[in-house]
Amino acid sequence: MSKAIVFTGGGGPDYLPDDLIDRGDYLIAADSGFDKAKALGITVHYVIGDFDSTQFVREALSVDHELYPSEKEYSDTYLAIENALTHVDGGYVLVGGGGYRLDHLLQTYSLFSQFGPPMLWLTRYESNFLVTSYKRFDKLSKGETVSLYPATLEGEASVKAKELRWPLDSYQMSFSSFSLSNSCMEECLEVHVEGDPIFVSFPVARKQDKMVP
Structure with missing residues (x-):
């Protein structure tokens, strides 16, 4: 089953899990x-948005793309997730979107109510794993900080x-x-969930993280 990997602005990780991309x-x-993907050495299939933030406009325009006016109804992240989910039969991973501007962070978080939350959300500051019913996390360090919070508002x-x-x-x-900060x-950590999905969040995106821990 294929998945989408959506790269967006805001705080993103300096590296990705080794088994992230299939x-x-x-x-x-x-x-x-696009800049974040480029910094990570990733070539994307498509770029979408108004291109007012990328530092590599000419290079981005050389990729398959969809250019929007700067005055538009939806955010670039909204447009990217919407587009991504039409191309895959699985879920999506979100890379970036953490911190910097609170309004952007909250707006990104609100998208999870519309499109469903990502199976994995990697920011500059944490790795957020989606748990819908049960997930076991292995190879943890005793004393390692972890937070658990709802995956939608x-x-x-x-x-x-x-x-x-x-x-x-x-x-x-x-x-x-x-x-918070448990x-x-x-x-190891076994998490059981009844009801709506949650994120299990480990501070600082770690290279040894696995797509499925």
């Missing part, structure tokens, strides 16, 4: 996400994760109540 994946950049879930300094047992998670007490 044959048949669709790679698309939203405006300055309106998401609500009951969460169980026992291998934590502050264990979660049928914890009612919402945007106003999530597990820490792993074991080298």
Whole structure:
């Protein structure tokens, strides 16, 4: 099953998980996400947006692209995710979009309610793994910081994760109540979710992260 990898502006990682990109994946950049992909040594299939942020306009225009006016109804990230999901039969990964401008960060986060959250969201500051029902994380370090929070603004879930300094047992998670800066007490972490999906977030995107931990 193919997936889309969407590169966007904002804080992005300095490297990607070794097993992130598979044959048949669709790679698309939203405006300055082209710069991030280029810095990572990635050649994208398509570039979309108004091209007001990329530093490589001429190079971006040489790729298959869709150019929009700067005054438009939707953000470049919206357009990229919308386009990406028409090209794949699986989900998508979001690379970038972390920090810098709060309004952009919140707007990006709001897109997860419209298109569904990404299976993996890599920013400059954290690796966010989507959990819809159950996921086991291995090869962790004892004491490693981890946060758990809803994958959409309106998401609500009951969460169980026992291998934590502050264990979660049928914890009612919402945007106003999530597990911030918890820490792993074991080298593995099992997360059970009932309800809406959540993100399990490890600070700083790590090279050893796997697409499926």
